[in-house]
Amino acid sequence: MYIKEVAKKLETSTRTIRYYEEKGLITPAKEENNQYRFFNDEDLIRLSTILSLREVGLPVEAIHSLLKDKDMRVDDYLNVQRGVLYEQWLELKDMIQTLDLMTERAGKGDSVTNDLFGLAKQLKTLKAMRKNWQDKWNFDSQAHDYDQSIKMHGYKFNVHQDYETALNKVVDTIQLNSGDLFLDIGIGTGNLGSRFIESGAKVIGVDQSEEMLAVCKEKHPEIETRKGHFLALPVMNMQVDAIVSSYALHHLTDDEKLLALEEMDRVLKRHGEICIADLMFLNEEHRQHIMQSFREEGNVEAIGAIEDEYYADRSQLVDWLEKHDYTVETHQFNSILSMIYARKHVENER
Ligand SMILES: C[S@@+](CC[C@H](N)C(=O)[O-])C[C@H]1O[C@@H](n2cnc3c(N)ncnc32)[C@H](O)[C@@H]1O
Known part of the structure; x- marks a missing residue:
């Protein structure tokens, strides 16, 4: 097929096709006698792929690398x-x-x-x-050992104490209907989100770490994994029935956490539910008290770990949710781990 016919078939211009040729994305054969470009079926498939990816905004350079490397997906x-x-x-x-x-x-x-x-x-x-927001913990590098690291015992400070209990409590608390769409934010390797699949929910797992998402996908192919973050969820407005999150929100500062709640509110349907199990103190006074006890014990490991992250002030999150018309319940597992369950009301409904 000659360039004009290709342009017509793929609803583009000959100029655009020549541009992709100049950039090395396509290399059609040229007829010996007149140097006219001739596109075979493979060229056509390649060109239509390029046009489709450009239509959704993928940069030319990214398409170039993608087409060069056969292993890239x-x-x-x-x-x-x-x-x-x-x-x-x-x-x-x-x-x-x-x-x-x-x-x-x-x-x-x-x-x-x-x-x-x-x-x-x-x-x-x-x-x-x-x-x-930046991943200063390098979660990509933790992805493959993450599940092993959860099982470790014997430390003076174990952030994963009550991990299983907390995840199970989230599952028991959420009122799930078969076919519901769940969002697990900061899904990591899928340990929480996967528990809803068995009950018939469809689960979208969002994470900022591509490696975590890759491990999650390998373990739980049924989960739809999406790259994104708490502050710009890759989901449409009022699309999901429930949002869960475990051990992820404490990587955001207090102000960022409130913006994250705003994002959750944006994507959650009316009557939707939010359930967060995470490292948090009950309030500022509780934080001071717990930190003081660690100092008195000389537990530098605990102090270092807590100061490296942003354990929430639970009262601030509850306050935000209540002000935004949610009914809230809380549960405390241990001195640093709590759960917040919130149900969204329609305005003026109560
Ligand atoms: C400690 S892991 C917890 C994983 C899983 N939820 C669990 O309970 O085992 C924290 C996860 O949150 C993700 N995460 C941290 N900050 C995030 C952010 N701002 N947006 C999206 N994901 C984030 C990390 O990439 C990581 O996969």
């Missing part, structure tokens, strides 16, 4: 791209919401400059918060 690239698009989409949403507020204030006339500047500043902070 298209779905891995699509997964990363979905995360990127959700981040961009949420940033646009934040900008439009701010713009609407600015318009409202500007309409009121008089000295609005300060108001506008204040709103712009808030937006800037929000954008930075969504973008700047």
Whole structure:
């Protein structure tokens, strides 16, 4: 097939096809006598793949690497791209919401400059918060040994004490209907999310670590794994029936945790449930008390571990949920591990 016919068939331009050729993504044969490009079936499949991936925004360089390496999987690239698009989409949403507020204030006339500047500043902070979270623990490197590390005993401080009890409690607490869509955020190797599959739920596991997701997929192929993070969940508004999360939220600062709750609220359906089992203190006073006991015991291992992460203040999370119309129940497993269960109400329903 010649270039014009290919362009017509694939609904693109000859210029676009030549551009991909220049970038080395396709190399059609050239006829000896006139140097016309001739595309065989394989070229056509390759070109339609390139066009499809470009349509969902995959950069040309990424497509180039993908097509060069036979071991690379298209779905891995699509997964990363979905995360990127959700981040961009949420940033646009934040900008439009701010713009609407600015318009409202500007309409009121008089000295609005300060108001506008204040709103712009808030937006800037929000954008930075969504973008700047970093994995300083390098979870990719922990993925393959993670399940083994949970079983370790004999330390002066064991963060995984009551791990199994906590995960089971989450399963017992959530009211599941067959066919429900569950989201497990920070799913890691799938130890919590997989427990809902047996009861007939469909589970999407979100994690920022591609290696954790790979291990999860290998252990539990039924789980749909999506790359993404707490602050830009790769899920549409009001899409899921329940959200669970274990041992993940304490990698976010207190402000980030509240934004994470906002994100959970965005994707959760009416009457949906949230259940979080995580490392947290009951409140600031409790944190001080526990830290003081570790200091008195000389337990530097515990102090170091706690200070390396961001154990939540449970009262702050409960407060946020109650203010946003959730009915909340809590459970404490030990001095550093709690569960929060929250059910979403429809506005003015109670
Ligand atoms: C300690 S593991 C817990 C894994 C699993 N939920 C469990 O209970 O065994 C923490 C997981 O949370 C993920 N995680 C940490 N911060 C995250 C974030 N901001 N967004 C998404 N995932 C995150 C890590 O990549 C890691 O897989």
